[in-house]
Amino acid sequence: MKIQSVKYLTREGFRNVWVNRLxxxxxIGVLVACMVLIGMAxxxxxxxDRTMQTLEQQNVVMVYFNDKxxxxxxxxxxxxxxxxxxxxxxxxxxxxxxPESAYLVHNEQEALAVCENLKKIxxxxxxxxxxxxxxxxRAKETVLEGQAAAFEILEEENGNPMSHGAxxxxxxxxxxDATISAISATSGVxxxxxxxxxxKKISGIKSAINLIxxxxxxxxxxxxxxxxxxxxxxxxxxxKLEISIMKAVxxxxxxxxxxxxxxxxxxxxxxxxxxxxxxYFCYRVAGETMSETFNTLIxxxxxxxxxxxxxxxxxxxAGAVGSAFMISKYLKKEGSEFKAL
Amino acid sequence: xxxQVFPNDDFILTPDTVFPEDKHIVTPEKPIIEFRxxxxxxxxxxxxxxxxxxxxxxxxxxxxxxxxxxxKSTFMKLIMREEKANTGDVLVNGYNLTKMPRKQIPMLRxxxxxxxxxxxxxxxxxxxxxxxxxMHVVGEKPNVIxxxxxxxxxxxxxxxxxxxxxxxxxxxxxxxxxxxRALINKPKLLIADEPTGNxxxxxxYEIVEMLSRINQQGTTVLMVTHEHNLVRDFHHxxxxxxxxxxxxxNAEGTI
Ligand SMILES: Nc1ncnc2c1ncn2[C@@H]1O[C@H](COP(=O)(O)OP(=O)(O)OP(=O)(O)O)[C@@H](O)[C@H]1O
Ligand SMILES: [Mg+2]
Numbered sequence: 001m002k003i004q005s006v007k008y009l010t011r012e013g014f015r016n017v018w019v020n021r022l023x024x025x026x027x028i029g030v031l032v033a034c035m036v037l038i039g040m041a042x043x044x045x046x047x048x049d050r051t052m053q054t055l056e057q058q059n060v061v062m063v064y065f066n067d068k069x070x071x072x073x074x075x076x077x078x079x080x081x082x083x084x085x086x087x088x089x090x091x092x093x094x095x096x097x098x099p100e101s102a103y104l105v106h107n108e109q110e111a112l113a114v115c116e117n118l119k120k121i122x123x124x125x126x127x128x129x130x131x132x133x134x135x136x137x138r139a140k141e142t143v144l145e146g147q148a149a150a151f152e153i154l155e156e157e158n159g160n161p162m163s164h165g166a167x168x169x170x171x172x173x174x175x176x177d178a179t180i181s182a183i184s185a186t187s188g189v190x191x192x193x194x195x196x197x198x199x200k201k202i203s204g205i206k207s208a209i210n211l212i213x214x215x216x217x218x219x220x221x222x223x224x225x226x227x228x229x230x231x232x233x234x235x236x237x238x239x240k241l242e243i244s245i246m247k248a249v250x251x252x253x254x255x256x257x258x259x260x261x262x263x264x265x266x267x268x269x270x271x272x273x274x275x276x277x278x279x280y281f282c283y284r285v286a287g288e289t290m291s292e293t294f295n296t297l298i299x300x301x302x303x304x305x306x307x308x309x310x311x312x313x314x315x316x317x318a319g320a321v322g323s324a325f326m327i328s329k330y331l332k333k334e335g336s337e338f339k340a341l
Numbered sequence: 342x343x344x345q346v347f348p349n350d351d352f353i354l355t356p357d358t359v360f361p362e363d364k365h366i367v368t369p370e371k372p373i374i375e376f377r378x379x380x381x382x383x384x385x386x387x388x389x390x391x392x393x394x395x396x397x398x399x400x401x402x403x404x405x406x407x408x409x410x411x412x413k414s415t416f417m418k419l420i421m422r423e424e425k426a427n428t429g430d431v432l433v434n435g436y437n438l439t440k441m442p443r444k445q446i447p448m449l450r451x452x453x454x455x456x457x458x459x460x461x462x463x464x465x466x467x468x469x470x471x472x473x474x475x476m477h478v479v480g481e482k483p484n485v486i487x488x489x490x491x492x493x494x495x496x497x498x499x500x501x502x503x504x505x506x507x508x509x510x511x512x513x514x515x516x517x518x519x520x521x522r523a524l525i526n527k528p529k530l531l532i533a534d535e536p537t538g539n540x541x542x543x544x545x546y547e548i549v550e551m552l553s554r555i556n557q558q559g560t561t562v563l564m565v566t567h568e569h570n571l572v573r574d575f576h577h578x579x580x581x582x583x584x585x586x587x588x589x590x591n592a593e594g595t596i
Binding site: 001002004005008019241242244245246247248249250251252253255 | 421446447448450451455457463464474478479482522526
């Protein structure tokens with residue numbers, strides 16, 4: 001096709017949008033509705049994703065080592081108290097009598113060695129050693145006023161009651177259970193405290209929301225395509241006369257097609273720009289009303305380009321493909337006929 | 342692929358294939374339109390044309406007449422390849438329309454100008470653009486289009502209405518715009534199915550006069566009409582159809 005023709009037909013495509021402005025406005029309206037919904041779905045996914053990510057980052061596992069204090073106070077506390085009850089004559093608790101063989105971690109060096117082993121486990125990002133002293137300090141800081149006394153009582157009786165421990169950060173939630181078993185199975189580990197169930201639920205919700213949004217985007221994308229085809233079909237019907245004249249004066253099929261394709265693409269681009277503006281406005285309003293409860297919405301500017309890109313892609317694709325499809329059908333069906341209207 | 346379907350491109354006629362018998366005769370004698378044993382039966386079973394044989398030569402002016410349903414429009418539609426003959430050959434401007442692939446239709450149409458009974462002007466375009474449209478289709482340059490359209494409009498006496506919309510014109514004026522559009526690409530052949538059907542009798546005369554002038558400048562004109570006075574007053578060849586066959590072919594305006 002000659003460059004002259006392309007220029008002329010591009011102008012014609014623009015003119016068509018204006019000449020058929022009622023139909024254009026109608027289809028832009030529906031396209032914008034689809035795009036805004038797609039954009040909303042996308043922004044919701046993005047925000048959920050990010051919120052979940054911060055929650056996931058808090059998904060830290062606490063590990064307590066199998067040391068003297070874990071034998072006395074820990075979850076898996078074994079016999080000493082029971083044997084005390086029978087062997088000793090009550091009263092004083094002879095904790096110092098616990099043999100060294102009853103526990104695996106005897107000092108900080110050994111605890112650090114366990115930490116080294118923990119670091120080797122796949123899916124473990126970092127291991128932060130927390131000595132019993134540090135643990136006691138932190139416990140005293142976090143515990144409520146009155147309860148701090150309980151620690152002091154324990155401390156007075158047997159010295160620092162806390163075990164050595166470590167704060168382990170996991171890389172992902174995917175192999176959570178396997179990672180936890182590996183940590184538990186590590187020699188020297190007494191108990192593992194995690195919020196795995198919560199984390200798993202969160203990642204479940206996250207994938208559900210992602211899936212829903214994916215379907216919303218997919219379905220709305222198809223609807224946009226159908227709408228543009230339909231608009232073009234209506235304008236085609238209105239412009240049967242024009243097409244018949246074009247063909248009568250010797251226009252090729254591609255010559256007839258091009259202005260319609262450009263018209264469709266233009267509708268797509270206009271819709272994309274309007275949608276971007278609308279989404280920006282809605283998002284700001286949403287951000288302002290929500291800011292008291294959540295002030296953590298992703299700033300619009302971070303997603304603006306992505307959204308515009310998606311809108312343009314949807315609009316141009318729907319416009320070009322929808323109109324090309326419609327016209328091919330029409331050209332084939334009506335052929336070169338130019339029946340009286 | 343193409344070679345298999347059209348081994349010798351034989352839908353484009355060389356003088357040899359069209360007139361093997363009169364190789365030596367000079368080209369002006371070669372018909373611009375030729376029907377050879379052409380029949381057209383519509384899908385409904387109507388036999389619109391039956392074994393039509395005719396030759397029309399360059400520079401002729403031909404009236405096509407006949408009762409309603411005689412097959413006049415079908416005859417015209419076969420020439421512009423809006424319909425395809427079931428049997429026989431239709432040869433127009435060097436194309437064999439029964440063998441030609443669909444893709445070639447636009448090229449064929451560019452060799453002819455078509456005038457419609459209902460004018461077929463685009464209502465959203467002004468007069469100038471309606472005429473320019475036909476030049477855009479063939480990819481003319483804007484400055485050539487401006488010059489030629491202005492010339493064509495003043496030839497049909499509508500230079501002053503260039504920026505009017507079709508709805509603001511009388512029937513006769515609209516048909517003159519249609520005529521300007523049909524002629525803008527300087528076709529060798531002009532075909533018109535009842536071009537005066539929707540204009541008043543005075544305007545009919547004016548339009549046929551215009552067509553005659555165009556014909557004198559060398560364009561072949563083929564025109565369907567119901568108006569006997571036009572046929573009587575303009576002394577041109579008359580082809581009469583009846584029930585899908587040619588029943589008369591008179592040289593000088595006699596029916
Ligand atoms: N598309 C079509 N499908 C089926 N039959 C058709 C079609 N077009 C025309 N016919 C029939 O073919 C016959 C010839 O029609 P045609 O239009 O050629 O007549 P005409 O001479 O132009 O008539 P008129 O003077 O009324 O325009 C008629 O019987 C008509 O009903
Ligand atoms: Mg007719």
